[in-house]
Amino acid sequence: EVQLVASGGGLVQPGGSLRLSCAASGFAFSTYAVTWVRQAPGRGLEWVSAITASGITTYYTDSVKGRFTVSRDNSKSTLYLQMNSLRVDDTAVYFCAKASSREFGLGSYLNYWGQGTLVTVSS
């Protein structure tokens, strides 16, 4: 059974940092791209960042470029999101999701999602 378990969320002040983790199991983690998608309270889904299976290529939405860094450790089947310079509008539930292929983008949909971890940025 595919499982993705996100953790690391919490309350942080504006300008602070958090590191999210997503532990994967039930599939060959090193052969699939993975991604982060967030959902602000009461709002829709917003793609945030992604990383290819090899970890060589990363992608970010414009609003987090330069502040967030996505990485993965294939030996631990774990995805990470380092979030720096956090802003109030980063407040959201952050979901990790498995892509359907090793690359991310054209043809790569999200076939499994973790339960999400809540990040609250507030003073």
Added chain:
Amino acid sequence: DIQMTQSPSTLSASVGDRVTITCRASQSISSWLAWYQQKPGRAPKLLIYKASSLETGVPSRFSGSGSGTEFTLTISSLQPDDFATYYCQQYSSYFQTFGQGTKLEIK
């Protein structure tokens, strides 16, 4: 960025009804479209990919159609478990975007 627009935003229906949700892309995305179902406090669940392919384990009352810029998700006979929010998503490039969601409510 490719904008995805869903309609309606809210849909009230009864068990047994046939319902259709529409998703329009701001430019052609071929068939690179997925549909997800999300229930309150839960992660999204994949229903349909490549516009019309049913994900394994998803009931056959769900179907998708369309290509280019206009797509539909149809539920042929609503069941109590289907009341949720539905999102379309384009994956024609790395910058994947979602529609704003359609909340399916019990009439």
